[in-house]
Amino acid sequence: MSETEKKYTPVSKLGEFGLIDKLTTGFAPVNASTVKSVGDDAAVIDYDGKKTIVSTDLLIEGIHFDLVYTPLKHLGYKSVVVNLSDIYAMNAQPKQITMSLAISSKFTVEALEELYEGVKLACKNYQVDLVGGDTTSSVTGLVISVTAIGEAVADEIVYRNGAKPGDLICVSGDLGAAYLGLQILEREKRIYLEHPDVQPEIENAKYLIERHLKPEARKDVIRFLKEIELKPTAMIDVSDGISSDVMHLCKQSGTGCEINEGAVPISQDAYNMALQFNIDPITCALNGGEDYELLFTIEPEDETKLAGEYAFSIIGQMTEREKGVSLISKAGNRHPLKAQGWNHFTG
Amino acid sequence: MSETEKKYTPVSKLGEFGLIDKLTTGFAPVNASTVKSVGDDAAVIDYDGKKTIVSTDLLIEGIHFDLVYTPLKHLGYKSVVVNLSDIYAMNAQPKQITMSLAISSKFTVEALEELYEGVKLACKNYQVDLVGGDTTSSVTGLVISVTAIGEAVADEIVYRNGAKPGDLICVSGDLGAAYLGLQILEREKRIYLEHPDVQPEIENAKYLIERHLKPEARKDVIRFLKEIELKPTAMIDVSDGISSDVMHLCKQSGTGCEINEGAVPISQDAYNMALQFNIDPITCALNGGEDYELLFTIEPEDETKLAGEYAFSIIGQMTEREKGVSLISKAGNRHPLKAQGWNHFTG
Numbered sequence: 001m002s003e004t005e006k007k008y009t010p011v012s013k014l015g016e017f018g019l020i021d022k023l024t025t026g027f028a029p030v031n032a033s034t035v036k037s038v039g040d041d042a043a044v045i046d047y048d049g050k051k052t053i054v055s056t057d058l059l060i061e062g063i064h065f066d067l068v069y070t071p072l073k074h075l076g077y078k079s080v081v082v083n084l085s086d087i088y089a090m091n092a093q094p095k096q097i098t099m100s101l102a103i104s105s106k107f108t109v110e111a112l113e114e115l116y117e118g119v120k121l122a123c124k125n126y127q128v129d130l131v132g133g134d135t136t137s138s139v140t141g142l143v144i145s146v147t148a149i150g151e152a153v154a155d156e157i158v159y160r161n162g163a164k165p166g167d168l169i170c171v172s173g174d175l176g177a178a179y180l181g182l183q184i185l186e187r188e189k190r191i192y193l194e195h196p197d198v199q200p201e202i203e204n205a206k207y208l209i210e211r212h213l214k215p216e217a218r219k220d221v222i223r224f225l226k227e228i229e230l231k232p233t234a235m236i237d238v239s240d241g242i243s244s245d246v247m248h249l250c251k252q253s254g255t256g257c258e259i260n261e262g263a264v265p266i267s268q269d270a271y272n273m274a275l276q277f278n279i280d281p282i283t284c285a286l287n288g289g290e291d292y293e294l295l296f297t298i299e300p301e302d303e304t305k306l307a308g309e310y311a312f313s314i315i316g317q318m319t320e321r322e323k324g325v326s327l328i329s330k331a332g333n334r335h336p337l338k339a340q341g342w343n344h345f346t347g
Numbered sequence: 348m349s350e351t352e353k354k355y356t357p358v359s360k361l362g363e364f365g366l367i368d369k370l371t372t373g374f375a376p377v378n379a380s381t382v383k384s385v386g387d388d389a390a391v392i393d394y395d396g397k398k399t400i401v402s403t404d405l406l407i408e409g410i411h412f413d414l415v416y417t418p419l420k421h422l423g424y425k426s427v428v429v430n431l432s433d434i435y436a437m438n439a440q441p442k443q444i445t446m447s448l449a450i451s452s453k454f455t456v457e458a459l460e461e462l463y464e465g466v467k468l469a470c471k472n473y474q475v476d477l478v479g480g481d482t483t484s485s486v487t488g489l490v491i492s493v494t495a496i497g498e499a500v501a502d503e504i505v506y507r508n509g510a511k512p513g514d515l516i517c518v519s520g521d522l523g524a525a526y527l528g529l530q531i532l533e534r535e536k537r538i539y540l541e542h543p544d545v546q547p548e549i550e551n552a553k554y555l556i557e558r559h560l561k562p563e564a565r566k567d568v569i570r571f572l573k574e575i576e577l578k579p580t581a582m583i584d585v586s587d588g589i590s591s592d593v594m595h596l597c598k599q600s601g602t603g604c605e606i607n608e609g610a611v612p613i614s615q616d617a618y619n620m621a622l623q624f625n626i627d628p629i630t631c632a633l634n635g636g637e638d639y640e641l642l643f644t645i646e647p648e649d650e651t652k653l654a655g656e657y658a659f660s661i662i663g664q665m666t667e668r669e670k671g672v673s674l675i676s677k678a679g680n681r682h683p684l685k686a687q688g689w690n691h692f693t694g
Contacts, residue, residue: 035398036504036506039507039599040437040506040507040508040599041402041433041434041436041437041507041582041583041584042400042401042402042433042434042436042437042439042495042497043400043401043402044398044399044400044437044499044504045398045399045400045401046398046399046501047394047399048396049395049396051382051391051392051393052391052392052393052394052399052496053389053390053391053392054389054390054392054443054445054478054479054494054496055388055389055390055445055479056445056447056479056480056481056492056494057447057481058447058448058449058481058483058490058492060449060483060484060485060486060490061486062486063449063483063484063485063486064483086388086389087388087389089388089389090387090388090389090391092389096401098401098402098403098494100403100404100405100492101405102405102407102410102490131401132401132402132403133403134403134404134405136405136407136410136411137407137410138407138410139407139408139409139410139487139488140486140487140488141486141487143405143407143449143490143492145403145405145447145490145492147401147403147445147494148389149399149401149496150389152391154382154393157383157391159383159387160386160387160388161387235388236388237388252386252387
């Protein structure tokens, strides 16, 4: 069947239960802990003595994503991944998710299947089971609510409140790329709306756009830390930007901190693109957010365990609370660090 | 301070984290299983060998509630209760909830505190802990997403698929009242919009309106069934209307069923109001939905355990699948039962 002959099915043709049946087909559980999955009033999970870890996120069209440039499959993938990231940030293993959708009448069954393809891929890549959800209609935009459930052995859980003065502050990967990917997509949308015949300029931006549209949760980092027997003293995932996220660690641990500007990891692509946009690259890295890297603190004597082994950066250290939260510039000057990350209510 | 002098605080004044801090104050955990509550990447729960039960619901302004006649405190209460109802329907005990909100800019901090008052009351009445959530902005209406988490001993869990032909179909309480309460509120809204000076006619409708605005989950029924050592063979909560909900039991158990029209419990208030609205009372009871009663099946020999003890009605029995799903009228005629419950996509 050619693209132009492709049939679209209105959701009303299937009804709520028919739709749920269709969308949740092919989500066979892979975890032994998934006792009862989709299809009852609730899911049943058995962690056999381990702790249950629960995290939830709400994604709203027009706030968290723009369907003009967000492929539905990517959106489904990202909706799952951002939740799993919270579970990894507890040093725990995600095992199940629930996924609820509110959709406007413009959505077809095929569009939802596209979204669920992304959910399915995320479930496969991270070995989690879709065990429930709720599907309803929306007066306006698309709403996605995901709850992730995981397991952990009690003494392996890492909270935000365990850092002590002197602990080193580490971050995985690089920062600011997702924010720049978003800026590119927004720019191309504006250009497209004004000049629909102009080809988009996204050739050198693949990495940045992918970081925004299809982020990964750092499952590999959690596995690696376990392998080298390094338990962080505190940990959080980078969703709002490290300037905001490090403050959560400081507030809950009762510490201050110093971040060294020169040590903050920025990819070459992100650095160049920031300059193109006339933004200071360090601002993107500190405040951009949505990197889904892991920001964690370790005892100073554990530094050798990380040496040369993996893509981690030691970007500063925890201090006494009285010293405040500071950024040490490349020139050695001290500036108070301000959380300018995503704030949906003051933006 | 008089009502007219009352100060309203825009949400932007607090920011996301300030708002979450303010709203979640006073939610001290009451369950030993709540190891870590609000404030980290995820919550930590310890059921000590029991099964974890998870259910989730999404409530959308304009679809599930109308803020013109829904007090925010009631809305907060109901958002929690409808989720707990799903956990009870597994014959399990809810212990924790997460609550996510997307709010438009028209919401003040005071309005959200009102909503959380209802959440707090539900947490108190049902002894559950609020352990997490997500608060974000919405382009248009209010979105509420609640996930309820509970515990159960493995062999006490009741699924939808355990009914056998010959099992009796029971329901707690009475049916159709919530639907009629909604009709009254919708009528009064129309009258108010046309004639703002007319006093609302809701005097004899207290029970019906309360059933819609502030439903309760049947925690007491679950406790009672345990006391009399009666384990249902299948169970579901009545959210879409029993004609739809009984079909879920039949489909999953591989049975048919016969519902006796004369045995379906309808309160006097609901009966009278249905006639006022020129609706057949049995239609309200079968298809109204949102009753949050428990619909369950029992082995015939367990009937004596229920006799005279509690407000249960035996409304029919499960049959072989080939006999289909039927309503037996008061005159003894057999009609195919049609699920006309809430269907957000075909309505």
